[in-house]
Amino acid sequence: MKSKIIAALILAVSLITADFCPVSAASENEKAITLRICNWEEYIDQGEWDDDEVIDLESGDIIGRNSMIEDFENWYYETYGTRVKVEYSTFGTNEDLYNMLTIGDVYDLVCPSEYMIMKLMADDMVQPLSDGFFDPEVETNYYIKGVSPYIKNIFETHDINGVTWDRCAAGYMWGITGFVYNPEAVSEEDASTWKLLENPAYRRQVTIKDNVRDAYFAAVGALKSDLLTSEEFKNRADYKEALQAEMNDVSPETVDKAQHYLQQIKDNLYSFETDSGKADMITGKVVANYQWSGDAVYAMDQAEEDDYYLNFAAPRECTNIYFDGWVMLKKGIAQDPSKQQAAEAFINFISRPDNVIRNMYYIGYSSVISGGDDGRVFEYLDWNYGAEDEEDVTEYPVGYFFSGDSEDEDYVLTVPKQQLKRQLAAQYPSADVIRRASIMVYFDQAQSEIINRMWIRVRCFNILSVPAWAWITLLFVIAAGVIFFLRRKAAKESMYT
DSSP states (O other): OHHHHHHHHHHHHHHHHHHHHHHHHHHHHHHSEEEEEEEETTOSOOOOOOGGGOEEETTEEEOOOSOHHHHHHHHHHHHHSOOEEEEEEEESSHHHHHHHHHTTOOOSEEOOBHHHHHHHHHTTOEEOOOGGGGOTTSTTOHHHHHBOHHHHHHHHHOEETTEEGGGTOEEEEEEEEEEEEOTTTSOHHHHTSGGGGGOGGGTTOEEEESSHHHHHHHHHHHHTHHHHHSHHHHTOTTHHHHHHHHHTOOOHHHHHHHHHHHHHHTTTSSEEESSTHHHHHHHTSOSEEEEEHHHHHHHHHHHHTTTOOOEEEOOSSOEEEEEEEEEEEHHHHTTOHHHHHHHHHHHHHHTSHHHHHHHHHHHOOEESBOOTTOTHHHHHHHHHHOOSSOSSEEEEEOHHHHTSOTTOGGGEEEEEGGGGGSHHHHHSOOHHHHHTEEOOOOOOHHHHHHHHHHHHHHHSOOGGGSOHHHHHHHHHHHHHHHHHHHHHHHHHHHHTO
16 A cells, blocks of 8 residues: 555656746747748858968957857857857849748848848838847947948938838848959950950950849840940949849830840850859859959959969949848848847847858858958958968058048058959949949839849740741741641542542
8 A cells, every 4th residue: 555655756746847848948939039031142250260270360269169059059148148040041143032921931130131121121021120229338239330331321322212221121141243263264354344254365255144133244244344334424423323223124125125135145145053153163164253252252262272363253234233232121020129129139140240251261152241440341351362482462441441431540450462353343343343333223113124024034035035037937847848748648638539
């Protein structure tokens, strides 16, 4: 009897304990904030650097031991006393991300490119940043204290429906587009124009981006080359505004010309590509690749490891200045202050200069953060590109980015002259290139439909582009076939009559 009572007590205790533990764990999990982030593939430091990858700045060493996500989770708990769990996802293109959102995927924080940020704002899908995010007196507000004056001005002077970009978006990485090319096979003169895409001297040796916005931008640049390079146009008082208007022209005439241009150059190109262009350049399969500057840097770095040197050129007509930025989504944040705080804290954490450097080193793109009073980003730039024992050197001013003054003597690098055509020129373009840089603006629904239809015709067989002589020939062939069939049929019938 006594043994039965003891067994019953043991069973009761075990059941109570079993019930209690999951409740405790669930209670602990409920305290953690789940932050769902969606970013470009391979676009954040994953950690696990080798010891020889230490960035040994004079101000102190920087190395990525853990992933940026893991470090953020630990930093958030140490800073705010609350656990945050990041659910991290990736996407391949802006259009992929938009499709994911429209079919029901829910994220709190995403990182699209400039034109997609504008679209999300226009669709009223974006949660504005809090007023506290912009307070430079808050110690952990690394973004507002460190964002480049050049980038800050772009965000503050462009708007969607009267709301400036900076109220809803925080920049992440930026750059320009141009051609990474093999200087042994392509001249700098030929590489410095959008017309390289149509140049028969490089037939089947040049690639172009396989997305409508980048391809359309390149086509417009080539079509309007004479206008854009004319002294009259370049000397206009409203040059920047006029350049933006020309490069984002979606008039029926320009769209029609761009469609025919892209259809005509298809036979001259090696391919339309999304990510294979870098590898094709490194292996020598192609001699020039229309590329985002960050990927151009990657291609140049990888090729250099095999003593194979590539250069980068920004088209003389114009270049696209692009940026990717963080926006919070209303559907994910859902008026939850704790989620919004975690999302804004993530933006600030990766905007801290040491983390900025880690991300730039890992992915090869340029951060929108210049550092403000913290000089480590400029120090890293000098560490990366500053001349050491080279004899053929030159001064390279980058003050427009770091202080807003292109002639600021505090931000002048002494670099090997070869860098004027290589990684440095891609990551931090000269003031002259920046002057002819234009953004891709948001196209509304009607404009997007027109552009997308154009793109379908370019990438697919366009029946309307078949010339009249081809239709006539086809009709003759069909008619001949029908006549031949009828004669054979008549001949067979006559054999049996």
